Amino acid sequence: MISQPSLVDLACEEIKRLIANGDLGADERLFEPRLAAQLGISRPPLREALRILAAQHIIEQTPRRGYRVVSLSQNDVDEIYGLRYVLEKFALDQLIPKLPDADFHDLEETVTRMWDAARNDDAVGVFIANRDFHLTLVAMAGHRRLQQAYSTLMDQMQLYMSRNLSIEAQTHGGLLEGCKRHERLLESLRSGDAAAIAEAFTAHGERRYLPISAAQASIW
Amino acid sequence: MISQPSLVDLACEEIKRLIANGDLGADERLFEPRLAAQLGISRPPLREALRILAAQHIIEQTPRRGYRVVSLSQNDVDEIYGLRYVLEKFALDQLIPKLPDADFHDLEETVTRMWDAARNDDAVGVFIANRDFHLTLVAMAGHRRLQQAYSTLMDQMQLYMSRNLSIEAQTHGGLLEGCKRHERLLESLRSGDAAAIAEAFTAHGERRYLPISAAQASIW
DNA sequence: CAAAAGAATACTGTCTACATTCAACGTCGA
DNA sequence: TCGACGTTGAATGTAGACAGTATTCTTTTG
The missing domain is CATH 1.10.10.10 (Winged helix-like DNA-binding domain superfamily/Winged helix DNA-binding domain)
Structure with missing residues (x-):
């Protein structure tokens, strides 16, 4: 309806x-x-x-x-990234037991979009695909309140970033590099191996979460 | 103003x-x-x-x-408890480095109230003191968004519980037992030892978080 | 007698209008 | 010339009313 x-x-x-x-x-x-x-x-x-x-x-x-x-101080950005990391980690914990029956279609689609955008040097496209990747990932955990909290947090960041920084300046390590990291995370999810997932996730977020200056906020 | x-x-x-x-x-x-x-x-x-x-x-x-x-299903209760556990754990992680300079006054006050209420068999008083204990604990982490998310979650639970269950039925292990667990958690915080805190926190929440039936939702 | 259709009722979505309060600017006095 | 006070203007807080739609009850028909 x-x-x-x-x-x-x-x-x-x-x-x-x-x-x-x-x-x-x-x-x-x-x-x-x-x-x-x-x-x-x-x-x-x-x-x-x-x-x-x-x-x-x-x-x-x-x-x-x-x-x-709202104007986000450095402290605010740190808060958001810290909370985001915790929530996404929790989402993975919830998701892992469900992985055997999981449907990766939506997730694959975002990675495909990310690659396409990266190859065309379309930073905004990569930005959006990245956002959708993480939202989809968290949604797969099947935890309504978690998903809600996470997307609210993403909104806060996104609005701030598109306001204050050029997208290009926020793509640490290059567009293609970011795609590769997401590809690896997706692969680890397909494998269903908890240790591999944790490693891929940590590697994925390495430079992004935890002490990060507001000016260096990354899209990943 | x-x-x-x-x-x-x-x-x-x-x-x-x-x-x-x-x-x-x-x-x-x-x-x-x-x-x-x-x-x-x-x-x-x-x-x-x-x-x-x-x-x-x-x-x-x-x-x-x-x-x-809203009417909370068992799944909803599980969601809330799961998220609550993660958030409170994160709060402790954030809090531990600050413990040397921490002021335990507010926290001690809630524990005192909890003991008084428990001795008088005042389940509602214990309930409120317990709630204030955890809210205070999370607030001490100094993370505004975390505090906000946590208290929203607590509100959801509290409203549900006061609606559906008699307080008495939710006090697993007795009032005094719960007080002791909080006392131990407070002591571990005073010590500042991360391992001890983690243990006290886990022991505190042992029976409460993770698979818990809606009918068994506990106030702790 | 049951089911469907229509009418009546009541609630939500929206708008216009009024009261209250705050902030800024100008003026007056020291 | 600087500061304080008063006035003015604009924005927020609130109220009441109207239009559109869903629901429910009644009635009619099969």
């Missing part, structure tokens, strides 16, 4: 897009009347959308002083 | 209270007009509150069919 999305849902997506595009910068205030007019909706549905985004830590609200786009 | 809480905040708290009290049962629909009248506010602030609670997975929304209190 499908239904047309409500204005609230549309507003959420559109505001996230505005932030990702850089139309709304870090620390920028969101004025309800202006934004409502810009989106062509009235304030009530917009306000509900803002509440949702605030709950996801994409914007923050201070009473009587409205909403503003 | 202080400011009076908005109706949205008040509505959030009140609705959570209604659920905890059992006035709103699992799977029960939340009718906006009725609820707004009951709370003495109009629908717009109520709707914003509902959006927030939905984002916290305390209620769920289906388009054009309103909101309903």
Whole structure:
């Protein structure tokens, strides 16, 4: 059963897009009347959308002083990466027992996309494929709350990165190198060997998680 | 700078209270007009509150069919406990390096409260003290997003438990036994020895996390 | 008697409008 | 010239009303 999305849902997506595009910068205030007019909706549905985004830590609200786009400090980035690592590790732990019956199709598709984009030097394409790879991986764990928490975290990072850094500057070690690491991780998953998976995952994330400067935030 | 809480905040708290009290049962629909009248506010602030609670997975929304209190299946309980374990473990990892400079005052206070309540056979008091112990512990890690995720999870469990089970039935091993386990965990934290902490934490959570039936959900 | 269709009711989604509060700017005084 | 106070303007917090849609009950037909 499908239904047309409500204005609230549309507003959420559109505001996230505005932030990702850089139309709304870090620390920028969101004025309800202006934004409502810009989106062509009235304030009530917009306000509900803002509440949702605030709950996801994409914007923050201070009473009587409205909403503003969050600006991530170095500490914030460290927090996000640290939590992301833990959640993805947990996802793998949950996933490993299920691997024999797992369907790798979706995961393979993202890796294929990643290779294609990398060969065309399409950094944005690699970026998106990478994001989808990890979201798919976590989704395979079959843990709804985990998936939810993880994708919220990814959203926070993604919005920040597309705002502050050129994608190219964030691809440590080159596009093709990153593809290879994901390929290896996928292979280890196919093997189902827990030790190999742990190793591939650690190698994959080696330079990315744990003390990492905000300016060096990596897309992987 | 202080400011009076908005109706949205008040509505959030009140609705959570209604659920905890059992006035709103699992799977029960939340009718906006009725609820707004009951709370003495109009629908717009109520709707914003509902959006927030939905984002916290305390209620769920289906388009054009309103909101309903979530009902937790056994699988949901397993999910929450699993994630809670991972997050609290991560909190300890983050906390250990900071232990030499840590202030245990707040933590000690919750343990004191727990003992007092246990001696008076006050299961609800123990329940609350236990909750505060873990929230305080996680807060000491100094990781805002972690703390946020953790307390959201605790809310989900707490609301469910106070709805479905008598507190007494959930205190595995007796009230005093639980106090002792927390006391030991606190002692290990004071020692600062990582191995001892890990052991105390595992012993503390032994029977609680991982395959646990919904009916057996424990307060610890 | 049961099932399906239609009508009535009630709830959600959305909008317009009003009250309240905060922040910035200008003015007045020291 | 600098600081403080008051005023003004704009944005947030809230309320009430209307339109559209789902659900339920009743009625009618097979």
